Amino acid sequence: MRLLNCKSLTFEEFVRDIPRYAILSHTWGDEEVSLDDMKNGAIDCKLRGREKISATCRIAQEQGLDYAWIDTCCIDKSSSAELSEAINSMFAWYRNAAVCYAWLSDYVQDPAFNLTDEAVLASFESRELITEQDRAFSDPPPLTSKELDIRNHVGQSLKKCRWFSRGWTLQELIAPKHVEFYDRDWRCFGSKMQLAHILSWITGIDSDVLKGGSLDQVLVGRRMSWAANRQTRRVEDMAYCLLGIFDINMPLLYGEGEKAFTRLQEEIIQSSNDLSIFAWTAALGDKRSFRSLWASSPSEFKSCQFLVKPTLEWNGRGEYSITSRGLRTMDMIRIVRGGASRKGSYFLPLDCVDARVKKDIRFVSLEQYGPSLFARRKPWLYDTVVDIEVSQASRLPLAQYICCRESPDLEAMVRASHVGSVQIGFSLEAFDETSITAQPETDWDLRNSILLSYRRRHFWGCWRIKTMSDEPGVCVVCVQSDGWLLYGIFPGDDLPSVMNQSDLLPSQIVAMLQKFPVRTAARCPPWYHTVELSEHELGGGSDGITGTLLRIKSRKIDEIKDGRTKVKARLQKLFKNKTWA
Template identity: 50%
Template sequence: MWLIKTDTMQLEYVLNSQGLRYAILSHTWGHEEVSFQQFADLNSARRMAGFAKIRRTCELAKEEFGLDYAWVDTCCIDKSSSAELSEAINSMFAWYRDATICITFLSDLPSSKSIELIPPGLEKCRWFRRGWTLQELLAPRRVEFYDQVWHPIGSKKSLERVLEGITGIPSHVLGGDSLDTILVGNRMKWAAMRETTRPEDTAYCLLGIFGIDMPLLYGEGHNAFIRLQEEICRQTNDMSLFAWTAEPGPGSQEHHETRGVFASHPLEFRRIPDMLLRDGMHSQEVAITSRLVKFNNIELLRPFQRKPPILPLGLVDKSNSEELGIFVVYTFDGYVRPFAEKLAEVPAIIPYEIPIHDVYLRKQYKVSLPLEVISESQNRLDLNLQPFHLVEIVDAAPSPSFDYAQTAYLVPNAIFVAALRLRVIGIDLVIVFLVDGRAFKFEISAKGYGALSDVDWSGPRTRLQELWARRKFRMDVADYLGHNVDWWIEGNTVVPVNGCNLSVSLKYVFIIGNGAIRRHLSAEFEEYVESGPSS
């Protein structure tokens, strides 16, 4: 860490600044700022406009606060060294937190002789709109504010209520409460209206606020904010990260925006309500893959038959105690978020149950098409299992291809093999499917296959395709799974299962439309009792 000696105005490198007392400057950059290299030549540096801030900071540090060192970001970071710049940005929050005093210079706040406690025009200062100055307000224990002629106007403590009104940051946080007690979404909201010169800095200026340390990649643009959200996911299971809302765009109400699970900018947190954790809500385990965010063993809610299911966030709106979630819809590449311009309110009664399962959401996705177009453009195998209140879906494989909310498989163009474990009227069944173009076969077994996830459903496809051409699909499935298939069912069949008869009525329909293939399999199950002779 480079520091300025306040008596000589010379830079000094300090290997370990722990316990060292120093002042730190917070400001907005202006014309002719003095760089690290330029500061080495004080005679030339003094002629630059930005030098006055450095000089006055050192004077205040020495004369008002009795400090031997000061730190100013313009001249205390060697920005020609990518390693030093990365270290400085990742350490910035800690440097402001550990400073004895933070001197905040508001270069656009005119000096006023007003006797009012609130300086006129304070809320209009550019300092409140810049991304980097957010952590410079939050991190230091003591902050003193100065107007454009370096007249003191108050401290963070004396202006606490005023600052709360300007920034939206609660006074108890400004007073020193740990940021870890504040939901991620609420912290993002503080940054929503702030700006940075470079798009990457939208994310980098927030690293310390979320306790994140990550490599800097200038040139990556807005992807930096995606990486920040990934790192937050790795460190916390705080679901408020997903409570953003897309900015409303032009167009009719029928053309809602469909997005991935990550926000594109902090601005998308500006309209979220103040949120609290729902009572009794347990931490949701979240994992990151290359393209997806995985929510382990989560229960999607389907309050309305003709609307997408809701992924509950375990949060309530502080103003009305409504439980919050986000709408999700299934695609080949994982769930996406329709109606991204709003949060979903979770009703108290959920009439349509969806089995608990792993949910994979796309990190990034953006289309402005009606939800019906997105759904109908995919090859599907829709399953209508009746009576729905007696048919329980226990397991599905391959899991990423099954839409639990719509009871449907998304079918790729190639050969597709899948299985579904059901519990019907207390009877366990496994349905094995093979789909190849227009051809479709399925088998039902009452013998246990073990966990469907233990079977490599991609493995037998080449061999199955070959045997399918020779009409030996049933033999191959039995061989692959290590079981004999109980029944080959077509049409209406009565099959004996576990000491009783189960009536299975099947109907298969093949439809081509909108460039996609829709297959509909209807299966009705009922316990079948043969009528005996009348007595």
């Protein structure tokens, strides 16, 4: 670690036994003094940056400290190795400092308003207590005129400071045990401990964390929300400035752009099973229907400010890993019964709740686009335990994979997975729609009763559904092979038991179907079912994706008999009344 000697203004290197030092937190401006400038005697020149170096060293010496660390001049930025080491170590350096001086270059104290006044501090502390106790979405008591005046004053002065909008100063506020705040003229106006509740109101950071509480007890999504309104000069720095807050180390690759934030999220999920990292919501202007699991930036975590762990974990939190196919998980669920809009839908429970409504565990809605492959649906919304009727949910027995690679082709790829698919149509009067089962399970979109093709030349499916009566129901079997479709409908107990396997090949299904002489009708008293094939547009025609429709037509046998009897009687009457020439 390279420290600046406050007396001699020279640098000294330390590997072990690092002495007590002060550290500066500030926002960069023009004419900053670099390491080379210092070595060349720039402290005596007229660069603006020399004033903050002089002031830091002066105050440190007044407090009995001989060394200081300032990011502008204590890092050799021409060395990529040293820069990478410094950024990966910076959180620890701020945490281990004896004191941190936070210099707000655009803040001027108002002599008539003291931030550390007991009435001002009590106003923020009491309001925070009210918010913590209010666990419903009911409106808290309105602010009094005095509270409004205080917040207006703080909002128009301190809150507008550039220091609160920069990415790097987030960790510089959280990491140090002791932070002193200085205005433009280097006059101290309070410490982090004194101003904790005001700083919490400005930044959204929990006051307990500002007072030294553990970061590990704060959900990942909530920590991300602290950076939602901050910016950095370089896109990559928006990820790098958060490394210490998540206790992550990773190499720096300037030039990778938003991929840096994706890499950060990957590192987090590989070291933690905290799924609140997926609780983000896209901006309302994002018109995409499908996204990967990763957020594009911390700004998408704005809705995560109040996330906490649920009182009871819903799914026990399994293991998660990043693979070439996506996030591997065995915690996905599917709604097997319930409303038509939810039945057959897939979800990933995130095991986090809004602190104001603790029962509403959040879920991510997913769309299948390949065998065991899923993408995130409706990225601008999230679902809760109340929305999806988890009492009707079942856990998927096999590992599934959720897309982690953001691509402009993702939406087209999800929609293309339906091209050439087979949809089953049936009468709700005859069938119990809550009884649907299908094989292979990974190929069926039960929400829409569609056997997904994934644009394959060869695939097959077996679809079972019970009727409203006591009979076993029907099975519909279809197989696509080299452009032609073979299908059949059978009573539920007529198919061979081998058909219960999901690993059968399309050729095996063809061989089985060809053994049945009748494949387009099934007599299942009291119903008689027939199946017809036609081309139609899937999804109501809104996507322009065409597929095959297998329409099941069901009539009661008694009605068929009655119809035949009536036709026979009409014919007999016609011939009886006919006068032959």
